[in-house]
Amino acid sequence: MDANMNPTMLLFTILVLSAMGFIIGRKRSYAVASQAGGISGLHSRPTYYGSLTALWCAIPALIIFSFWLLFESRIITDLVIASLPDQLQNLPADRLNLIINDIRNMVNGNIVSADPNPSMVAAAEHYKKLNSLSHASLSVIVIAIAIGAMLVIQKTIHPKLRARNHVEQVIKYILVACSTIAIFTTIGIVLSVLYEAIRFFRIIPLTDFLTGLAWSPQMAIRVDQVGSSGSFGVIPVFMGTMLISAIAMCVSVPIGLMSAIYLSEYANRTFRSIAKPLLEILAGIPTVVYGFFAALTVAPMIRDSGSIIGLDVSSESALAAGLVMGIMIIPFVSSLSDDVINAVPQSLRDGAYALGATKSETIRQVVVPAALPGIVGSILLAVSRAIGETMIVVMAAGMTANLTLNPLKTVTTVTVQIVALLVGDQEFDSPKTLAAFALGLMLFVVTLILNVIALVVVRKYREQYE
Amino acid sequence: MANIDIVNKGLQKRYRAEKRFRLYGICAIVASLVFLAFLFISIGANGYTAFQQTFVRLTIYFDPTILGEANDRENIASANFPGIVKKSLSEMFPEVTSRGDKRLLNSLISSGASYTVRDMVIKNPELVGQTYQVWVPADDDVDMLIKGHIERGVNESERRLNDKQVSWIEKLERDGNIEKRFNTIFFTAGDSREPELAGVWGAVVGSFFTMLVTLALSFPIGVAAAIYLEEFAKKNRWTDIIEVNINNLAAVPSIVFGLLGLAVFLNFLGMPRSAPIVGGLVMTLMTLPVIIIASRAALKSVPPSIREAALGVGASQMQMVVHHVLPLALPGMLTGAIIGMARALGETAPLLMIGMVAFIVDIPSGFTDPSTALPVQIFLWADSPERGFLEKTSAAIMVLLTFLIAMNALAVILRKKFEKRW
Numbered sequence: 001m002d003a004n005m006n007p008t009m010l011l012f013t014i015l016v017l018s019a020m021g022f023i024i025g026r027k028r029s030y031a032v033a034s035q036a037g038g039i040s041g042l043h044s045r046p047t048y049y050g051s052l053t054a055l056w057c058a059i060p061a062l063i064i065f066s067f068w069l070l071f072e073s074r075i076i077t078d079l080v081i082a083s084l085p086d087q088l089q090n091l092p093a094d095r096l097n098l099i100i101n102d103i104r105n106m107v108n109g110n111i112v113s114a115d116p117n118p119s120m121v122a123a124a125e126h127y128k129k130l131n132s133l134s135h136a137s138l139s140v141i142v143i144a145i146a147i148g149a150m151l152v153i154q155k156t157i158h159p160k161l162r163a164r165n166h167v168e169q170v171i172k173y174i175l176v177a178c179s180t181i182a183i184f185t186t187i188g189i190v191l192s193v194l195y196e197a198i199r200f201f202r203i204i205p206l207t208d209f210l211t212g213l214a215w216s217p218q219m220a221i222r223v224d225q226v227g228s229s230g231s232f233g234v235i236p237v238f239m240g241t242m243l244i245s246a247i248a249m250c251v252s253v254p255i256g257l258m259s260a261i262y263l264s265e266y267a268n269r270t271f272r273s274i275a276k277p278l279l280e281i282l283a284g285i286p287t288v289v290y291g292f293f294a295a296l297t298v299a300p301m302i303r304d305s306g307s308i309i310g311l312d313v314s315s316e317s318a319l320a321a322g323l324v325m326g327i328m329i330i331p332f333v334s335s336l337s338d339d340v341i342n343a344v345p346q347s348l349r350d351g352a353y354a355l356g357a358t359k360s361e362t363i364r365q366v367v368v369p370a371a372l373p374g375i376v377g378s379i380l381l382a383v384s385r386a387i388g389e390t391m392i393v394v395m396a397a398g399m400t401a402n403l404t405l406n407p408l409k410t411v412t413t414v415t416v417q418i419v420a421l422l423v424g425d426q427e428f429d430s431p432k433t434l435a436a437f438a439l440g441l442m443l444f445v446v447t448l449i450l451n452v453i454a455l456v457v458v459r460k461y462r463e464q465y466e
Numbered sequence: 467m468a469n470i471d472i473v474n475k476g477l478q479k480r481y482r483a484e485k486r487f488r489l490y491g492i493c494a495i496v497a498s499l500v501f502l503a504f505l506f507i508s509i510g511a512n513g514y515t516a517f518q519q520t521f522v523r524l525t526i527y528f529d530p531t532i533l534g535e536a537n538d539r540e541n542i543a544s545a546n547f548p549g550i551v552k553k554s555l556s557e558m559f560p561e562v563t564s565r566g567d568k569r570l571l572n573s574l575i576s577s578g579a580s581y582t583v584r585d586m587v588i589k590n591p592e593l594v595g596q597t598y599q600v601w602v603p604a605d606d607d608v609d610m611l612i613k614g615h616i617e618r619g620v621n622e623s624e625r626r627l628n629d630k631q632v633s634w635i636e637k638l639e640r641d642g643n644i645e646k647r648f649n650t651i652f653f654t655a656g657d658s659r660e661p662e663l664a665g666v667w668g669a670v671v672g673s674f675f676t677m678l679v680t681l682a683l684s685f686p687i688g689v690a691a692a693i694y695l696e697e698f699a700k701k702n703r704w705t706d707i708i709e710v711n712i713n714n715l716a717a718v719p720s721i722v723f724g725l726l727g728l729a730v731f732l733n734f735l736g737m738p739r740s741a742p743i744v745g746g747l748v749m750t751l752m753t754l755p756v757i758i759i760a761s762r763a764a765l766k767s768v769p770p771s772i773r774e775a776a777l778g779v780g781a782s783q784m785q786m787v788v789h790h791v792l793p794l795a796l797p798g799m800l801t802g803a804i805i806g807m808a809r810a811l812g813e814t815a816p817l818l819m820i821g822m823v824a825f826i827v828d829i830p831s832g833f834t835d836p837s838t839a840l841p842v843q844i845f846l847w848a849d850s851p852e853r854g855f856l857e858k859t860s861a862a863i864m865v866l867l868t869f870l871i872a873m874n875a876l877a878v879i880l881r882k883k884f885e886k887r888w
Contacts, residue, residue, distance in 0.1 A: 073736035073737060073738075074734070074736040077736055164782065168782060168783075168784040171784060172694075172698060174690060175691070175694035175698065176694055178686075179691035179694040179695055179699070179708055180708065181687060181691065181754065182691070182711045182712045182758070183711050185711075185715060185726075185751045185754070186714070186715060188726055188730055189723070189725075189726045192725065192729035192730050192734075193722070193729070195729070196729060255494045255497055255498055256494075257494075258490050258491050258493070259494040259498060261491055262488070262491025262492060262494065262495055263495070266488055275495055278499055278502065279495070279498055279499075281502060282498060282501070282502055284808065284812075284870060285812070285867070286811075286812025286814065286841050286866060287812070287813075287814065287815075288812070288814045288842075288844050288845050289505075289509070289812075289844070289867070290505075291845070291848070292844065292860075292863065293505050296508075296512070296856070327498070330498050331498075356473070358480055358481070358484045359484060359488075360486075360487035360488065361480070361484075363487070381717060385717075385719075387719070388718070388719020388722070389719070390720065390814070390815035390818075391815055391845065394845075395848060415719070418721060419818055422728065423819075423823055437725060437729070440722055440725040443719060443721070444719075444722050447717065448718070451713075451717040451718075452714070455710075455714075
C-alpha cells in the first residue's frame with residue numbers, strides 16, 4: 001500500500017475498512033451462532049455484531065484522523081519556523097508570516113513573491129518532507145488502529161455478547177456529542193472574538209473605544225507619517241449602524257405589520273396561499289443581491305430625485321441602504337407577527353364583535369394589544385437582523401465614519417468596518433485588524449442581548465394563551 | 467338623544483375607518499410585492515444581454531513562419547498568436563496604416579482571441595499553413611456598443627470608442643463579420659479582468675465544493691442533535707442550555723461566524739486561506755441551528771402512537787427511533803436541510819472573512835484549492851468599474867437565483883409529496 005496517501009483517500013480507506021468490519025463481524029456472529037444452536041442463540045441480531053465491529057473500526061480512526069489534520073498544519077509550521085536560520089526567526093511577526101506564506105506557496109508550486117533565498121528553499125523542502133512524513137505516519141497509525149480494532153472485536157464476539165446494547169450506547173454518545181456542537185460553537189465565537197478584542201483593548205483603552213467620537217483606523221506604517229495616527233472611537237460607527245437600522249425599521253415595521261394583519265385577519269385562503277410565499281421570497285433572496293440592487297438602482301434613483309428638488313444627496317446615502325434593508329426585513333416582521341396574531345384566541349375577537357366593534361376596531365384595540373409582546377419580540381429580532389446585516393451596507397453604504405443623523409449623508413456601519421479592516425492581506429497584531437474583532441465583539445453582544453430579550457418575550461407571551 | 471342615535475351618527479365614520487384600515491393592509495402587501503417585482507425586473511433588464519456575446523469573424527492564416535513546424539507542440543503554445551490575430555485584422559482593414567490607428571483597431575478584439583486561435587492549433591496541428599474563418603470574442607467596449615449600452619449618436623469624447631473605431635465596427639457589421647452569439651464563455655470560464663472573458667463556472671464549482679462540505683457535515687450532525695434533543699434528552703438544565711444556545715446561534719449575524727472561522731480555522735489551526743473546506747466548515751456551523759430546528763419540528767410531528775406501538779412490540783428506544791420515527795420524519799428533515807443549504811449558498815459575508823474573495827482565474831479542482839463562491843463573485847464584479855461587468859453581475863445573480871429557486875422548489879415538492887397529516 002502506498003504509505004503516502006492523501007487525506008481524502010485515507011478517509012475513503014477508513015470507510016472501506018469499516019464496511020469490511022461490518023461484514024466480518026456479521027460473518028463471525030453467524031459462525032458462533034451455528035455452534036450455539038442457530039441465530040436464536042445469539043443475544044442480538046447478527047447485524048448488531050457487524051455494526052459493533054464497524055463502529056469500533058471507524059470511530060477511533062476517524063477521531064485521530066480529524067484531530068491530526070486539524071493540528072497538522074500548525075505543528076509543521078512551528079517546526080519549520082524553528083528550523084529557520086536565526087536572522088529569519090527573529091524577524092517581526094508580520095514579516096515572518098510573509099515568509100511562511102512564501103514557503104507554503106513554494107511547497108504548493110505556486111508563484112513566490114520574492115526571490116527565493118536558499119534558506120527558504122531549504123525550509124520549503126523541510127516543510128514538504130515533514131508534510132509527507134506526517135501523512136505517511138497518519139496513514140500507518142490510522143490503518144493499524146482500524147484493523148487492530150476490527151481484529152480485537154471480532155475475537156470477542158460470542159453468543160452472550162450484548163452487541164445491541166453496546167451499539168446503542170455508542171450511537172447515543174455520538175448523538176450527545178452532536179448536540180453539544182452548538183455549545184462549542186458559541187464558546188468558540190466568544191473565546192476567539194474576546195481573545196482578539198482583549199489584545200486590542202491592551203493597545204487602545206476600552207474607554208477610548210467606547211467614548212471616542214472619531215473613527216479612522218488607518219495606522220501609520222512609519223512613525224513620522226502625517227495624518228495617519230489612527231483613532232478608534234466607535235460612536236460614529238455605532239450611530240451609523242443605528243441610523244441605517246432605524247431607516248430599515250421605518251420601512252419594514254409598518255409594511256410588515258400591516259401585511260401580517262391583513263393576511264391573518266382579512267385575506268381569504270386563496271389570497272393568503274399566494275401572497276404569503278411571495279412575501280417569503282423576499283427573505284430568500286441573498287443579501288448580496290439586495291446590495292447590488294441598492295448600489296446600482298436605488299441609490300442613483302434617490303440621488304437623482306434629490307437633486308431635482310434641490311437636495312444634496314450622497315451617492316452612498318444611508319437612506320438607500322436603509323430602504324433596501326427595510327425591504328429585506330419585511331418578511332421577518334410579517335411572518336413572526338403573523339404567528340403571534342394567529343395565536344391570539346378567537347374568543348377575544350368574538351367578544352369584541354359582540355360588543356359591536358368593527359373588524360378594524362377589534363384588531364386595533366383587542367388583537368394587537370393582546371399580541372403586542374410577541375410583536376415587540378419580532379421587531380427586536382428584526383432589529384438584531386438589521387444591525388448584523390453585512391452585504392447591503394458593504395455595497396451601498398460608505399466607508400467614512402460621519403457622526404450625523406442626516407439620512408442623505410454617507411455613514412458607515414459596524415459590519416462595513418469589519419469587512420474593510422479584514423478583507424485583504426493582514427498582519428495579525430496591528431490594532432487595525434484587532435479593531436475588527438473588537439467591533440465583532442460589540443456586534444455579537446448587542447445582537448445577543450436583543451435576541452435573548454426577544455426570545456424571552458415571545459416565549460412568555462406564547463405560554464400566556466396556551 | 468337615544469344611544470342608538472349616537473351610534474348611528476358615528477357609524478359612517480367608523481365604516482370609513484374600517485375601509486381605510488383594510489386599504490392600508492392591501493397597500494402594504496402590494497408595496498412589498500412591487501418591490502419584489504421591481505428587484506427582479508431591474509436585475510433581469512440589466513442582465514439578460516449578458517447571455518449573448520459579440521463575436522468578430524476573422525480570416526486567419528495559420529502562418530507556418532510564425533507558428534513553426536506543425537509537429538512541435540511545445541513551441542506552438544508559445545508562438546506569437548496575438549501577431550497572427552493582428553495580421554488578419556490589418557488585412558481586413560488595409561486602409562489603417564498609422565501606428566496609433568493600428569493600436570485602436572487591435573483594441574477592438576479581445577485579448578482572448580489569441581487564446582482561441584492557440585487552442586485551435588493545439589487541438590488540431592494540421593491547421594498550420596491553412597486559412598480559416600474563426601469567430602473570436604470582441605472587446606467588451608465593442609460588445610457594449612453592439613448591445614446599445616454605448617450610444618453611437620453622442621459626441622466622441624463622451625464614449626469609450628472614438629469615431630474611427632465606430633466606423634470600423636460599422637464596416638464589420640455591414641460585411642456580416644460581427645454578430646451576437648450565445649455566450650458560452652460566461653458559463654465555462656473562471657474570473658477574468660476582461661469582462662468579455664469572465665465567467666461564473668469557477669465560482670459555481672467553488673460554491674459546489676463549499677456546499678458539499680456543508681451538506682456532508684451539517685445534515686448528519688444536525689439530524690443527530692435533533693434526535694438526541696427530541697427523543698432521548700431528559701428535560702433538565704443541560705438540555706435547556708443547549709436549546710437556548712441553538713436558538714441564539716440561529717440569530718447570530720453571519721459575519722460573526724466569519725470572524726470565528728478567521729480566528730479559529732485560519733489563524734489557530736493554520737488551514738489554507740480561500741479554501742472551500744474552510745468555507746464549508748464555517749457554513750456548517752451557520753446552518754446547523756437551522757437544520758436542528760427544522761429536524762426537531764419534523765420529529766415532533768410524528769405522532770406518539772407510532773412510538774408507543776414500536777415500544778409495545780418490544781423494540782428498544784433506539785430501534786423505535788431508527789426504524790420507525792426517523793423514516794417518517796426524514797422528508798421534513800430533508801426539506802429543512804435544503805432550505806438551510808439554500809441560505810448558505812447565498813451567504814457572502816463569512817466567506818469574505820476567510821479570504822474566499824480573491825481574484826481567482828483557475829477553476830478549483832479540490833477542497834483545498836483557492837476559490838471563490840457564486841455570491842462572492844457577484845460582490846467582486848459589482849465592484850468592478852467596467853460597464854461590461856454590470857451585465858455580468860446581473861447575469862450571475864440570475865444564475866444564483868436560479869439555483870436558489872430550484873432548491874426551494876425541490877423543498878416544496880418534497881414537502882407536498884411526503885407530507886402526512888396524522
